Amino acid sequence: MSKSYDAARDVFAGWEVDTEAALTALSQIPISMHCWQGDDVVGFEKKTGSSGGGIQATGNHPGRARTPEELRADLEFAYSKIPGKHRLNLHAFYMDTDESPDRDEIEYRHFIPWVDWAKEQGLGLDFNPTFFAHAKADDNLTLSHPDAGIRDFWIEHGKRSREIAARMGEALGSAAVNNIWVPDGYKDIPVDRMAARQRLEASLDTMCAEKHDKAHMLDAVESKLFGIGVEACTVGSHEFYLGYAIKRGTLLCLDMGHFHPTENIADKLSSVALSVDELLLHVSRPMRWDSDHVILQDDSILQMAQELVFTGLLDRTHIGLDFFDATISRTAAWVIGSRNMQKALLRALLLPQDRLKEVEENLDWTTRLMLTEEARDLPFAAVWEEFCERNEVPAGLGLIDDLDAYQASVAGRG
Template identity: 90%
Template sequence: MKNSYNAAREVFAGWGVDTEAAISALATIPISMHCWQGDDVVGFEKKSGTSGGGIQATGNHPGRARNPDELRADLEFAYSKIPGKHRLNLHAFYLDTDERPDRDAIEYRHYAPWVDWAKEQGLGLDFNPTFFAHAKADDNLTLSHPDAGIRAFWIEHGQRTREIAARIGEALGSPAVNNIWVPDGYKDNPVDRMAARRRLEASLDTMLAEKHDKAHMLDAVESKLFGIGVEACTVGSHEFYMGYAIKRKTLLCLDMGHFHPTENIADKLSSVALSVDELLLHVSRPMRWDSDHVILQDDSILQMAQELVFGGLLARTHIGLDFFDATISRTAAWVIGTRNMQKALLRALLLPQEKLKRVEENLDWTSRLLLTEEARDLPFAAVWEEFCARNGVPTGLGLIADLDTYQASVAGRI
């Protein structure tokens, strides 16, 4: 393997690329892995409502985590197969407590076991309010609901998640991104979109009124195109949240599944980065709109990673994952998806960036096309294997064997 890497290093050097610099840069990029892949977005509270907002995991593959301990065990295994140090994205309904507080009564202590575990594992934590799977969300309206009492319930929930996220960030010494997504919308054509959006804006303003130290917590807002049951209108559209993020100085979350399938998220990054200080990415693969498949090294991921690297956006972008597939091993899904995100970033870091930018600036489209296509044949895999070896994680057949063995050990869960 070392001989393969040394040969690859010489090839890249001929293109003006330093593989050691690329490996070092990749080691500094944390990926926030999402807890909800491990249990099919079920959570650990007694359900009193439907999922809503188009959220649905299909399949019933053996091995779903049924409690926090099983979920943490699965996560530990997954992280052990992923090179580098990363984060966990935790939804509010994954509390770990014998109590059964409603969403407007959750407190930091209900998540303290997650913080203790994250400290032990050397992980950062991010957080999300859970505005779905609750009786008060069954109308697919929460912060924009016409009923002031329902709005107040969800505002309180959001305020508490911000407080919890700030406590988490302080405890771990790393700011927790608290991402706000609501399922609000209408199945059929509404007659007063403005009223709903004014209610959503006012609710968000109230929810975000208290200031928290950005060293501990960062607010993000996330849009959606539409979902099951809200096909005619999503109150929190991309335009709504882009304007809100600019006005209120929050992070803007771009979820790859929350746009039309022909839209290119990579193209949006440089546009919104001119107006928003920091970005949050939710990376998934929308095969048929928001279907949230495990990400591949396809063009959409490779282009997005290249835009982050070439646009100098890595320091301003928080990368999180958001897919949930219950037709395959859940731990394998985490490992495959996270490693593919890293592979895409590594490929971007290994491209002859300055050379490509120079020929484009000189309007030399022929050289740009030639360089881009010939670069596809560079020995990226050898550099990836070296990166994994330095981090003590397997590749190829060794990885496959480890994933199969672990899946067999959890297949008996019912």
């Protein structure tokens, strides 16, 4: 225990905050790190025959992972710099196999190397069917496509993805969150939104008809405001999926980049939590809508973390990251983003929650403002450094040196 942490613990005790309780709580919160940051959302299919389906990673920084082995090596390095034990969020087109199955032919055996690796690393796995970057998604319509044959193709892909996720969860003894996001929508103004949404609802119902043990797999549905090529209408809107999650009992995924820039995800959490049992967060930084920048310790992240802590939603919320920036070191992006999410949670856990709630209940806005502003000066950094030290990961300049050294070791990848 360092002298700086010892002093910080005393300061927080004066605010009636127990730093040891905060550190214990933080150690029990897993972050699901997204595999697609490591290779610019390319995946490892032997064939795709399609454009990206509205998914773009900007930049061409040296060192992109080109194989599952390279991606796993990069992930291992990143996890070694992130305190605590966490998860990996895997997309369906990151299969590890010499075969060339189409999306409606994927099986659990195509992902066994990932499961074996996760066991070795002590990680949980989450999963996502991949409804983009495929010839049958080039119309930006999948589960809501007017062509029943195309809908059936994607329904089968979704069924198989759910089965794979359930098998992963069973093998690892930790439920895999299987998150369903489709790019469906229209570039120009449609005349029949209802028909598209009815098709999407029916497809989802068919796809999710088989029941899986919730100890192994949890379904989540993810909305979006709009995207590239679907500027006029996104079939799976927030309202659509909020209603679907309530009716069908799935998790609701809130992605920080999928709403209007003036909307605050922190404000949505307590609202939707009154109607759905569990939530999935995709944490990102939408500088310009869904631009998916590496997250900072900015107000949006700090407020979201505080809302999770103060409303008691940590046990009902699965926290995942979702950004992809190819202008910087991809491994550094993982480390910076994951640690910033943890730092935001720690700051929330170190706030005088009971006192703040009491003054708000008493309508004492002056004291509330004074407390929240004075609390900004509390020695959070010393507590974070203690957390890193206990987990044997570097902090400060030592971390920067490690990130630079690893980036130099992979920069020669073609």
